[in-house]
Structure formats: structure tokens, C-alpha cells
Amino acid sequence: MKSTRRLLIRLIAIAAVIAIAAWMMVIGRGHTIYFDNKPIEANGEKYEAPYQIQVYVDDESMGKLKEGDRGMATTMGQDFKMVLHITPEKDAKKVGSAVSLKIPYNMDGIVINLPALLGGAPEEVYQSEFIPTEVEEPEEEVDISSDEFEMPMGDE
């Protein structure tokens, strides 16, 4: 009886730890979001880029994006919120817009085309995966063994 209870407690503890790990994997998933202020043409429709868009994520400015510019932010989790201050034309008045997006879990980097997003384009038009270009690298030397016995002091 006692051993069954003990086993049950242990199983519950293991299940709780696995659940916490799974939860951490969901809420802690990092994504890099790239914002493009570039004109785009899709499904026969053209989305023109405004003169300037200022992007705020967590009240922090990610930069002023002029036409053709790209900005970047790192986010955690799949719910992404940003505030856009749009200047349609030079000397025009800024217009504010709050945007919420669902980020796909499996994508590390996501490119968001802001003109398409603001123009109400479907998700597959304004959102695409960022695939970094593979750069040929020389093989890195890994120093794993040596005959030296000195103590590399200093963790500073």
C-alpha cells in the first residue's frame, strides 16, 4: 500500500516536471521577426509602402523604417504584439495601429511585410519564413585534448 502510494507520488512528480518542460518549450520559444517596409505584389494586388513606419515592440522602438528598409526584433512565445506608427507620406500626420499576430511555432525567423499586413492581405502574403543563406565556412579547429596541465584561471 505504502509502496503503491510512493510510486504514484513519483509518477505524478515526473509527469509534473514533464508538463513544466513542455510549458517552457511553448512559452519560451524564441523567434526573430523581420519587418519589411517594401512594396509587394500578390494575387494581382499591389501593396504600396508608406513613407515611414516606426515599429514598437514592448514599448521599445525597433527603428524607423523608410520605404525599402528592414527592421528586426526578437520575441518569445507565439503571440506577437507590436504598435506601428505609420507616416503615409512625407510631412503627413502619423497614424497609430496596434497589431497582434500568431507566430508559427516551427519558424525561427519570420519576415513580415508591413504594407501587405496593413493592406489586409492574407497571412501567406504578408508572412514568410526567413531562411538564412548558408555561408561556406572553413572547418573549425576543436581543441579538445592537450598535454597541458596548467590551470586556466579566471572565470572573469
Next chain:
Amino acid sequence: MNNNTAKKGNFGNFLRRSSVPLMFILICAVCIPLSGLSPSYLVNEIVTRMGRNAFLILALLIPIMAGMGLNFGMTLGAMAGQIGLILASDWQIIGIPGMVLAMILSVPISILLGMFCGKILNMARGREMITSYIMSFFINGIYQLVVLYLMGSVIPIKHSTIKLPRGYGIRNTVSLLSMRQKLDNLIPLTIKGVKIPVATFIVIAVLCVFIVWFRRTKLGQDMRAVGQDMEVARDAGINVEKTRIIAIVLSTVLAGIGMIIYLQNMGNIATYSSHSQIGMFCIAALLVGGASVDKASIGNVFLGVILFHLMFIVAPRAGAAITGDSMIGEYFRVFVSYAVITVALIMYETAKRSEKKQGGEQLKQAQLEEESK
């Protein structure tokens, strides 16, 4: 008269027990003015290093309590922590959740390694320290095999920033920029220019409370009994071997978690070297705090971190001021770190031998008295 002798004896004992911390206080007292570093800079550095190292050093207390000496095998836990961090980084789990995930991943690895280490140490009873030290080299070989050959080929590693260009194996340095000081900065507090890592200190305080509570539990009492005399403990019905294995498992698990806290502060992992000297650093710091092979307290941990790291900070500058070459200070601190471990081990062996000798003499005396009757 007798009172005076007793007082002198007590003072002599105190001096002998505190000789290492007193020596370090003296060294620091000389080096601090020579270094020319400002008090606020020193306090800032000490506070940062205390947050970085205290958890790791606290991991050493439980095996000492169980009479297993200084656990050089804590490196095994450090390796488990690093594997957890590498996997969490590759899965792009960032910030505090990344740290928590790395800790959860490290725990089963630490438990397995700790059980293995504990079993071996039970076979090498009485020679735990040297065995755990050599054991850390042995497991380091397996760690290198896993990290250098199996990760990327058998264990999936996706990101080229972590993987070697050849397609398998982990790079020399793995960036933890997405986790860097996330725990330290979770509750930001700055007092007179001194940045205090409140959340890290809370985690350390929780571990201190755990250790104090653990000492009072049945298992903690068993460990102390095993530490004092294994045979007496066995006669009292304590499963000595199992208790010793639990002590090493706990220490390894805590070392894994401590390594993650340490590396989040540093902001990167030196994949093939971060763990290798961590045991030596932590043991040296604990000994500097006045601990011995068979006795250590939480107070020793904090005093040790302060004194050992104060010397780390001021010695190169003081060396440069005295000799014109900062490397002299570097050599000095390397020399002192090794020396303090050596002195502690010699003192422990000397005390053990004199205890044995006294015991033998008492037995001889008793036998003579018996015979004369």
C-alpha cells in the same frame, strides 16, 4: 590557571581552523590598496561573482556532510548542465524558460552520472576525493564523445550557429545571448551603483534554506551519522551505501543547476572547457572560506566566495603595481589556489593521523590498565 590554559587552547584551535581565511584576509588587505580599484567597483564585482558562483559551491556541502570529502566529481553535474543548455539553445528556447528547460534536461543526466559516481565511490571508500577527481576526467572523455561526435549525427542539432561546419559536433563556443543574465536581471535593483542580482540571490537563499532543512530530516541525520562513523551508522540500521549515493546524486544535480546559473551570467559556453576546472574553483573557494575536508557550512561558502574572488580581482593589478607585470599577480593567484587545496588536504590527513594515533594510545593505555588489574 586552568581557565587560562583552556582559553589559550581554544584560541589556538580557532587560529588553526581559521588560518586559511585569515591568510586571505591579510593578502586582500595588502593587495586592495595596491590595486587602486575603487570600493564600488570591488563591491560590484564581488556581488556579481557571488551570484554566479555561490550555488555551485553550495552543491559541495552535502557530500562533505556524508563524510565523502570534497566532491571533485561535481564536474559531472556541470557537464549535464551544459548539455541541457546546448539542447535548449538549439531548440531556440530563450530567456528564463530556456534556463528552466535546461535545468529540467540536466536533472536526469545528473542523476544517472551521480548514481554511477556514487557506486564507484562506494567501491573506493576512504579514497573518495582522488577517485571523484579521476572520475571527472573519465566522464569528460564521454562528454567529448557525445558533444563532438554524437550531437548533430545521432542527437539532432538543427542550427548552424551551434553545429560545427562539418555537419556534426558542437562549436567551441555556444552563445547564450538569449539567456544572458536573464535571471540576474529578472528583478532589477541597483543600490548606490551596485547592481544586485536579486532573483539569483533568492534562488541561492532557497538552496541555503533547503540545506538547513535537509540537515534536520531523517535522511540528513543519516548522512551526518554516516559522515561521522560508517560502521556505527551501519549498526544503527542505516543503509550506508544508499545514503552515500544519494549525497553524490544531490550534489551532482545541484552542480548541474549551478552551472546553468553560472553560464547564464557569463553569456556563453566554452563547450570543451567551461566545466573542466569548475570543481577546482569551487573547492578552492570553499576551503578559502575556512571549510575543511570533513566540515563545511553555508557561512564558509559566502566567506570563501568573497575572499577568493576578491583575490582574483585585485591580485593581477597588485602584481602589476609591485612588479610592473600583471602576469605575476596571475601566477600568484594560481599558486595560491592550488596551495590552499594542498594545505587543506595535508591538514586533514595530519589531523586524521593524529586522531588515529591518539585512539591507539588510549587503547594501549586501557589494555595496560586491564592487565595491571
